[in-house]
Amino acid sequence: MKNSWIEVDTAGLSANIRALREAVRPETAVIFVVKSDAYGHGITPIAKHAASEGVRWFGVAHPFEAEAIRAQLPDVNILIMGVIRPEVAPVVAEQRFTPIIVSAEHGRAVAQVATAAGHTVQAHLKVDTGMGRIGVGWPEAVETFRALQGVEGLKVTGVCSHFATVEPKQPERAETQVERFLAASREMESIHGGPLFKHISSSRAILYHPEWDLDAVRPGICLYGYGATDQEMRFHTKPFLQWKCSVMQVKSVPAGTSIGYYGTHVTDAPTRMAVLSAGYADGYHRALSNRGHVIIRGRRCRVIGRVSMNWITVDVGPDSGIEAGDEAVLIGRQGSESVWAGELAKICRTIPYEMLVSIDRGADRKYQRSQSS
Ligand SMILES: Cc1ncc(COP(=O)(O)O)c(C=O)c1O
Known part of the structure; x- marks a missing residue:
C-alpha cells in the first residue's frame, strides 16, 4: 500500500466529455490531450474511458505515450504533438500514429526512414503562427507544404497550430494567429487540391471561440475539470x-x-x-x-x-x-x-497543470464511478 493514492471518478470524466461534445458541432473531432499520463490522471484508464464515451482521437507528446494507448485501443487516432525522431518513423507508420512535421528537413528525414522500411507516414504539418515554439514559421509554411508534396514515404493530410495566448479581453494576438493559420491553410489546400484536416484550438480557445473549432479541437485541461467555470464560457466542467x-x-x-x-x-x-x-x-x-x-x-x-x-x-x-x-x-x-489543484497552484504561483502532473506517478490509483453522477 502506497503512502498516497489517487481516486478518479470516471463519471466526472464522462460528464466533462459530454459537456464539451454538446457544445461542439458533431462534425468537429475531439482530440483529447492525454500527454504526461493524462495530466497525472493515468493515460491508459483515462483514454479507455474516454473512448467508451465516443472519443476517437487522442493527443500525446511522445511516441511511448502513443504506444501505451494503441496497446489498449487498436482503432483510435493518435496525434503525436511532439517532434518525432526520424528513426521512429517505421513504428509510427506501423502503429498508424499521426505525427506532426515541423520543417521540410524533418519531413524528408521521416519520409526517408519510413520509405527504407517500406512504410508511408501520414502526418500533420505544424505551423508556428506566433507561439514561438514547435513548428515551421508561418511565412515558410506554404513553401514547406509544397516541398513535401509527392515525397515518397510521407503524406501530409492535416495542418495545425497552437495558441500562445487566448484572452477574451485582448483577442488581437489569438486573432492574428488564426488569420495566419487560415491564410496558410487556404493556400496549402489549393496546392493539395482538397481539404486538409485543420486544428488550432486548445481549452481556452474552445471555451471562448466556437468560430475557431475547425475540423478538430484539442482539449486538455478543460476535460480534467479546470479552467472551465466562468459564466460566459461555452460549457463548464468539474475536476474528478x-x-x-x-x-x-x-x-x-x-x-x-x-x-x-x-x-x-x-x-x-x-x-x-x-x-x-x-x-x-x-x-x-x-x-x-x-x-x-x-x-x-x-x-x-x-x-x-x-x-x-x-x-x-x-x-x-x-x-x-x-x-x-x-x-x-x-x-x-x-x-x-x-x-482543488487551482487553489494550490495559486499559492505556489503556478498553474493547475503543474500541480496535477507533479503528483507521484507511483501513487496507487483507484478508478470508480461515483454514485451521485
Ligand atoms: C499542442 C497542444 N495542443 C493542445 C494542448 C492542450 O492544452 P490545454 O490543456 O490548455 O487544453 C496542449 C497542451 O499543452 C498542446 O501542447
Missing part, C-alpha cells in the same frame, strides 16, 4: 481526480511549540497537530508550507511548518476528534469542503 493520504500521528502540543524544519511555525495556543503520509517527494509542493490546506473529517486544516520530503504537518484543532488512520484529502472534496 482526488489525491489522498493518511494521518500517521496526532498529538497535543502546547502554545509555543515549534513545528518542523527551521521552526517556521510556532503554535500560539494549545492545539493538536497531525502528521500526514505525503511530502514534496510525492508532489506536494514545498511552497505550500504554512499556506496550504488539507481536508480531514470534512474539516479544512491548515498546513503548519515546512512541508518535508515525506511528511506534511497540519493543525487539526484542539477538539476535532481526528486521529491516526484517518484519510486526509490533499486535492479533492470531503463533505462541504474542497481543495
Whole structure:
C-alpha cells in the first residue's frame, strides 16, 4: 500500500466529455490531450474511458505515450504533438500514429526512414503562427507544404497550430494567429487540391471561440475539470481526480511549540497537530508550507511548518476528534469542503497543470464511478 493514492471518478470524466461534445458541432473531432499520463490522471484508464464515451482521437507528446494507448485501443487516432525522431518513423507508420512535421528537413528525414522500411507516414504539418515554439514559421509554411508534396514515404493530410495566448479581453494576438493559420491553410489546400484536416484550438480557445473549432479541437485541461467555470464560457466542467493520504500521528502540543524544519511555525495556543503520509517527494509542493490546506473529517486544516520530503504537518484543532488512520484529502472534496489543484497552484504561483502532473506517478490509483453522477 502506497503512502498516497489517487481516486478518479470516471463519471466526472464522462460528464466533462459530454459537456464539451454538446457544445461542439458533431462534425468537429475531439482530440483529447492525454500527454504526461493524462495530466497525472493515468493515460491508459483515462483514454479507455474516454473512448467508451465516443472519443476517437487522442493527443500525446511522445511516441511511448502513443504506444501505451494503441496497446489498449487498436482503432483510435493518435496525434503525436511532439517532434518525432526520424528513426521512429517505421513504428509510427506501423502503429498508424499521426505525427506532426515541423520543417521540410524533418519531413524528408521521416519520409526517408519510413520509405527504407517500406512504410508511408501520414502526418500533420505544424505551423508556428506566433507561439514561438514547435513548428515551421508561418511565412515558410506554404513553401514547406509544397516541398513535401509527392515525397515518397510521407503524406501530409492535416495542418495545425497552437495558441500562445487566448484572452477574451485582448483577442488581437489569438486573432492574428488564426488569420495566419487560415491564410496558410487556404493556400496549402489549393496546392493539395482538397481539404486538409485543420486544428488550432486548445481549452481556452474552445471555451471562448466556437468560430475557431475547425475540423478538430484539442482539449486538455478543460476535460480534467479546470479552467472551465466562468459564466460566459461555452460549457463548464468539474475536476474528478482526488489525491489522498493518511494521518500517521496526532498529538497535543502546547502554545509555543515549534513545528518542523527551521521552526517556521510556532503554535500560539494549545492545539493538536497531525502528521500526514505525503511530502514534496510525492508532489506536494514545498511552497505550500504554512499556506496550504488539507481536508480531514470534512474539516479544512491548515498546513503548519515546512512541508518535508515525506511528511506534511497540519493543525487539526484542539477538539476535532481526528486521529491516526484517518484519510486526509490533499486535492479533492470531503463533505462541504474542497481543495482543488487551482487553489494550490495559486499559492505556489503556478498553474493547475503543474500541480496535477507533479503528483507521484507511483501513487496507487483507484478508478470508480461515483454514485451521485
Ligand atoms: C499542442 C497542444 N495542443 C493542445 C494542448 C492542450 O492544452 P490545454 O490543456 O490548455 O487544453 C496542449 C497542451 O499543452 C498542446 O501542447
